[in-house]
Amino acid sequence: MRPVETPNGREWTEWVYLLKCLATKRRVPAHILINGRIKQFATILENSLEMRHAAKHQSRPVKDDRNILQLISAGIQVAKILKDALAMECLDRLYVETEKRIQDRVNSRFGS
Template sequence: MNIPSSPPKTNPYNNHRKARKTGEVDDLYYYLDYDRRGSPQSNSSRLVPELETTLEADEQDRIFQKLNDYLSNGMFNFFAKHQFPIPIDPGKRRVRKASDREWHEWLELAIALCEKRMIPKTLLHNERIKEFVTILQNSGEIRHVVAHPSRPLKSDMGVFQLISAGIHVAQIIKDWDGMEDMLKVKENTEAIIAKRRRRRESIKKHVRFLEQYAESEGLD
């Protein structure tokens, strides 16, 4: 049975400004039909799949601190090599070395330069100036996880997403040393996770064997 589409309505939040972007709500709008019976969200007993988490908190902290340091060092060299200006802030000491600013501060400085169109595209890998801000922003969470050690653990996928974000930043600013260092972090992390997964699978197989043996022997 086809459910009739809802008729167009006047947008109650319209501020008489003409829509300029695809997806921006204009004067008329409508809602999508939603079949609650066929939606997987309607099954309240269905469990949400959990992403695997292998690394301990201290291991994740070390990984994210390395990313913070590599990224800060790469951006310090990027600013120094190309002589980009750093605003004088009375509340902060002048930058003498990469560690004088955390990664999120370097991030803000680089994004500000982009917004002022002060970074020539020729300085970036494949001249990807239009992607630069997005690539920088993707690495922004690294600052959060470094600054909040009591945060919930990241899943393995979440850890690799942040490592990948850092690698892409190093690539676009042509920080080949930083990129190589973070690729090593990725490889080492993959090796640790793979080893522990193999160990867990081995333990599970051993437990299943013991359970089957106990059942066959009639043991409790």
Template structure:
């Protein structure tokens, strides 16, 4: 049997904490005034009204960490060190698009291999016939939903890493954002290599040997290209 941890509700934005709504305490509810209640009961529409509250855990017992010295803060606020950026815009776009496309193929093959269902939302979603029929963010959302609904057995993942699965998928989400938005600022060399590495980890956990090899080759090529210009 596999070990599962509840991940909470999943949204396309990947927000977990914001999706959690705690159960209201009895004090958060107040009955309507008696006159209205009597009228409502006479009409068969008696109900409770929730009292709005802006309080949260930060309004309860809390602490503050002592503020650092002005000298220490001044050191932190100095101009950030320059990180080398040797790849021009179109080179970065080409690399990230290649990673994005390979990951979409990887997800497509994984879903097809194990015959996982793809919801079509009452006909609103187009059927999938090729990897490009879904954005990478949509593939990630699908895989996350399959995992949290316990549709993906741990045995089909590398080393049964079901607990790490969603984290690894989340780490790759910037890929699609970076490849899609052409107006973004240039990424430094380390960030580009980090994004390729995130893609490698996705291919690894999905146990896709060709995808992992292709992305690893891209990493080595990109690293060599960067070193030549350094």
């Protein structure tokens, strides 16, 4: 792997691969995960890759903004598993704000 100086120095797929390897090899300390949810952690990471790939390559059409909300929700789940309350609060706010923008856009389209 190439050296990284900041978190932005890697692509999301690289981070997912690294975290998944660490989790499946039990290198993620149990005390940072709620109830040792390593399998759930790995599954969430895999799902985020799937959603990102689908959105990027349009292998399946994105009919609405659910994809964005699913990615934010995956982030919330990861933050919860990692017991990161601050990240959960930030992502919760992001989810609510994103949902509101989506609803505002829908309402303006249909004149409601």
